[in-house]
Amino acid sequence: MNRIVMAARGWLGTPYVHQASCKGAGCDCLGLLRGVWREVIGEEPAIVPAYSRDWSEPQGEEHLWRAGRRHMTEKDPEDVAEGDVLLFRMRDGAVAKHLGLQARVGPGASFIHAYSGHGVVESAFSVPWARRVVARFALPLEIE
Known part of the structure; x- marks a missing residue:
């Protein structure tokens, strides 16, 4: 099984x-x-400043997305793999600010995320x- 998952x-x-x-x-x-990064890779690549629940929305x-490009490898959206970091836009016109990790691909695809009111859950990667x-x-993992 994928070590990120x-x-x-x-x-x-x-x-x-x-x-x-x-x-x-x-x-x-x-x-x-951040926690998965520490477990799988080691020290976090940057200090995360305090942020409000609506951070980055007023400024748009x-x-x-910028942090993802700075610290990870952005992939073609069709290049799906277990362990991928997913960035979601929760509403049209809003900034993208929800993250998850692809757990399963293909039939029964799922992802793991922390969701307000639910905690960390594995959800179906539905339409x-x-x-x-x-x-x-993709997280910056060294080839073993």
Whole structure:
């Protein structure tokens, strides 16, 4: 099994806590990615400043997309693989600011994410979710 997916599944059931990144205690979607990064890669590539729930919306700035391009490899949206980082736009015209990790591909495709009111869950990668994806990234893993 993909080590990114294994690490992410270890966070299942972690409660949703805005700005947190502590397995079992609490995280948001960015905190989940940060925690998986620490487990699989090591030290985080940047310090994440405090952010509000509506961050980047008033300015319309794509902070997560730019950070993804800075720290990961952006992929062709059709190049789907387990362990990919998914960036979602939750509403038309809004900035993209929800993250998930592709857990399964093909029939029964799923992704893992921290979702307000639900905590860290593995959700079906259904058409409504798939159409919200605006970018797909690969984590910078060394070839073993």
